[in-house]
Amino acid sequence: MDDSLRELYQEVILDHSRHPRHFGPMEHPTHSGEGYNPLCGDRVKIYLSVDNDDRIADIKFEGKGCAISQASASLMTDMLKGRTVVEAEKLMGGFLHLVKGDAPINLNEDDRERLNVMAGVSAFPMRVKCATLAWHTMKSALEGGSPAKTE
Amino acid sequence: MTAPANITAAFDPAIVRKDFPILAREVYGKPLVYLDNGASAQKPKAVLDAMNDFASREYANVHRGVHYLSAVATDRYEAARETVRRFLNAGSAEEIVFTKGGTESINLVSYAFLAPRIEPGDEIVLTVMEHHSNIVPWHFLRERQGAVLKWVDVRDDGSLDIESLDAAISDKTKLVAVTHMSNVLGTVTPLKEIVSRAHARGVPVLADGCQGAVHEQVDVRALDIDFYAFTGHKLYGPTGIGVLYAKAAHLETMRPFNGGGEMIREVSREKITYADAPARFEAGTPPIVESVGLAAAIDYLGTLDRVAVAAHEHDLLSYTRERLRELNWVRVIGDAPGKGAIVSFESEGMHAHDVATILDREGIATRAGHHCAQPLMERFGVTSTTRASFALYNTRAEADALIAALQKARKILG
Numbered sequence: 001m002d003d004s005l006r007e008l009y010q011e012v013i014l015d016h017s018r019h020p021r022h023f024g025p026m027e028h029p030t031h032s033g034e035g036y037n038p039l040c041g042d043r044v045k046i047y048l049s050v051d052n053d054d055r056i057a058d059i060k061f062e063g064k065g066c067a068i069s070q071a072s073a074s075l076m077t078d079m080l081k082g083r084t085v086v087e088a089e090k091l092m093g094g095f096l097h098l099v100k101g102d103a104p105i106n107l108n109e110d111d112r113e114r115l116n117v118m119a120g121v122s123a124f125p126m127r128v129k130c131a132t133l134a135w136h137t138m139k140s141a142l143e144g145g146s147p148a149k150t151e
Numbered sequence: 152m153t154a155p156a157n158i159t160a161a162f163d164p165a166i167v168r169k170d171f172p173i174l175a176r177e178v179y180g181k182p183l184v185y186l187d188n189g190a191s192a193q194k195p196k197a198v199l200d201a202m203n204d205f206a207s208r209e210y211a212n213v214h215r216g217v218h219y220l221s222a223v224a225t226d227r228y229e230a231a232r233e234t235v236r237r238f239l240n241a242g243s244a245e246e247i248v249f250t251k252g253g254t255e256s257i258n259l260v261s262y263a264f265l266a267p268r269i270e271p272g273d274e275i276v277l278t279v280m281e282h283h284s285n286i287v288p289w290h291f292l293r294e295r296q297g298a299v300l301k302w303v304d305v306r307d308d309g310s311l312d313i314e315s316l317d318a319a320i321s322d323k324t325k326l327v328a329v330t331h332m333s334n335v336l337g338t339v340t341p342l343k344e345i346v347s348r349a350h351a352r353g354v355p356v357l358a359d360g361c362q363g364a365v366h367e368q369v370d371v372r373a374l375d376i377d378f379y380a381f382t383g384h385k386l387y388g389p390t391g392i393g394v395l396y397a398k399a400a401h402l403e404t405m406r407p408f409n410g411g412g413e414m415i416r417e418v419s420r421e422k423i424t425y426a427d428a429p430a431r432f433e434a435g436t437p438p439i440v441e442s443v444g445l446a447a448a449i450d451y452l453g454t455l456d457r458v459a460v461a462a463h464e465h466d467l468l469s470y471t472r473e474r475l476r477e478l479n480w481v482r483v484i485g486d487a488p489g490k491g492a493i494v495s496f497e498s499e500g501m502h503a504h505d506v507a508t509i510l511d512r513e514g515i516a517t518r519a520g521h522h523c524a525q526p527l528m529e530r531f532g533v534t535s536t537t538r539a540s541f542a543l544y545n546t547r548a549e550a551d552a553l554i555a556a557l558q559k560a561r562k563i564l565g
Binding site: 005009042043067068124126 | 519520
């Protein structure tokens, strides 16, 4: 098989997309956002419960999409739970660098290793938006702004 | 498993493929299998050469210069209009308006013909299988003028029920806007019957022929249709040029669209008078080189036996359809009788974009997504499908490659 395909659809990604973590609605989120990819019609909803210390006490997502977007959302929720909003934004910055094929900045060893499963996306420029949709949606939810789009 | 090549005496895709230079290339080290013709078709050398020769030897702006090249270019541009007239069997070349594409053709009808006729509550009848380009211009009239959009459903097999369409027409209907061939399902609509039903109620009909003009033979006079829109680039011609056929009687009543040079008779500080159709609707410098390319594409099709081409495409469709049945995890959407060579499908447990990515690495170009037809996606309860759309140069071997690549996708993602 094409190495870049194997890298893209590695077992961790497929596992996340088949068995997404933190999938489902949230009763009383403090923040929520909806993301939409007009290219494919995929939608994702992100719910956050942020406590008084600006910490993400809980995070959930809903939606339908390709393996990349689902895996990315699942991985994101896994990694963000328990972090502060500032940490979340920093992680997002590192992730965006990673999937665009740049050196992931400002990430510690452990985060880099976990996010690295998404690095294969950088070889598929048409699919980067699939990977970033959930992250943009999370950011727009935290900012209470307008729905996130991929373009 | 490979099938014997389907070669008829009248039409041999293996020979025709040599006319299309791009088909010889590879992607990712694999032979290109181009199955995204519904989005845009590849161009034969005849089209590329015609445009290059014209731009190299005869190019100038049209209709305005008194110099030699301007006269030559004007002749070529107007000859292209005549070629299109023949292609559609229109009564007069003055009924052929050049636009920048199918989308602009439909927007032209919306703005210049229908908008001045719409009172709040007036209705526009369209089907759920329209491309967004035959939806959004009518939504504009809903938003801006209170028009009501009346949607005609399709049957589960994707075919159009003429009785439902008939029932949607009322005394308030101002236009029926319908595709000639669905870009997602391949469904071919019974245009002649639709026109006759609509005309019986005094309602004009617009057909979106962006797919239909490629795969069906169009005779606008036999159809008695009011408006027929199509684009050049899906018809093996260049991008940047489209056509609106409109009956002369309609064109005469239509207000100008874009304002600028070429579409006026006289301009003073106080007033303007407009040129006659089609110039009235062709403001600015038109797609001149592209008109030559479009005419070359039509001439190229004229060298082929179009009945044999249609038979070849239908063979590709039924062969692909048959082979897809081997994959019990694939659900094809749209099986209308007599449909064109477009196959849209869902793959169980796999998203269309993931499938298309894997197909792509096998050299196979397909389209994944909503195909600019979201109301139709909603109708069939899907957000996206993978679409293989065939052209005259595709082969059974390419359909086999598609099936093999789908099996591979299943192995990776399933």
